[in-house]
Amino acid sequence: AAHDLIAPSILSADFAKLGEEVDNVLAAGADIVHFDVMDNHYVPNLTIGPLVCEALRKHGVTAPIDVHLMVKPVDRIIPDFAQAGATYITFHPEASEHIDRTLQLINAEGCKAGLVFNPATPLTCLEYVMDKIDMILLMSVNPGFGGQSFIPSALDKLSQVRELIDASGRDIRLEIDGGVKADNIAAIKAAGADTFVSGSGIFGKGKDSDPNRYDSIIAQMRAALAD
Ligand code: DX5
Ligand code: ZN
Numbered sequence: 001a002a003h004d005l006i007a008p009s010i011l012s013a014d015f016a017k018l019g020e021e022v023d024n025v026l027a028a029g030a031d032i033v034h035f036d037v038m039d040n041h042y043v044p045n046l047t048i049g050p051l052v053c054e055a056l057r058k059h060g061v062t063a064p065i066d067v068h069l070m071v072k073p074v075d076r077i078i079p080d081f082a083q084a085g086a087t088y089i090t091f092h093p094e095a096s097e098h099i100d101r102t103l104q105l106i107n108a109e110g111c112k113a114g115l116v117f118n119p120a121t122p123l124t125c126l127e128y129v130m131d132k133i134d135m136i137l138l139m140s141v142n143p144g145f146g147g148q149s150f151i152p153s154a155l156d157k158l159s160q161v162r163e164l165i166d167a168s169g170r171d172i173r174l175e176i177d178g179g180v181k182a183d184n185i186a187a188i189k190a191a192g193a194d195t196f197v198s199g200s201g202i203f204g205k206g207k208d209s210d211p212n213r214y215d216s217i218i219a220q221m222r223a224a225l226a227d
Pocket of ligand 1 (some may be wrong): 008009011012034036050068141142143144146147148177178179180196197199200201
């Protein structure tokens with residue numbers, strides 16, 4: 001099985017010192033940076049775009065950047081994120097008019113591609129594009145905000161997707177996003193995930209983010225994954 005990846009969602013970081021926050025979680029043992037892009041259209045919130053991704057690269061971040069697009073439409077912004085240094089680009093199938101074309105575009109831009117499924121979105125298109133994706137992201141909250149509670153039905157969905165990935169024989173990451181904490185991460189891994197997004201679980205809620213906590217939280221998560 002693939003190595004488990006811990007992916008802090010910078011949505012819950014202190015944006016006034018984002019470079020430092022990212023350096024600190026990576027130094028604390030995180031593997032990849034989860035980068036939430038919201039457009040106040042596909043989701044009712046507005047966050048960060050390619051300029052911020054590029055700024056993190058210029059700051060010296062070399063870890064993979066996992067760009068989660070919660071935008072509609074998606075295609076126009078993909079080349080900008082590729083240029084800005086994105087490693088993975090994932091999007092919600094219902095936000096694209098032509099899912100296969102969007103996946104081809106991401107791959108042509110040299111990035112790894114993935115599809116994101118909301119808690120109540122069926123996996124229908126997945127079987128047709130397994131050869132074009134490197135990641136499947138299952139949402140365990142409704143997208144738009146950090147700090148929500150994990151929706152338990154995501155566990156069965158994870159097991160379902162784990163079977164599809166194993167049957168495909170392809171090296172596809174299975175990522176989970178929403179309400180992931182040190183105390184539920186083991187059950188989430190047992191259901192089949194190998195890539196774990198955590199925003200408020202790592203950075204804390206609101207303005208109480210404390211870099212001194214990152215080492216211990218990530219160590220707790222790592223220990224729970226190893227058990
Ligand atoms: C929600 C975002 C998540 C969010 C997760 O729309 O996609 O990445 O930051 O935050 P937590 O871990 O606090 O649920
Ligand atoms: Zn996300």
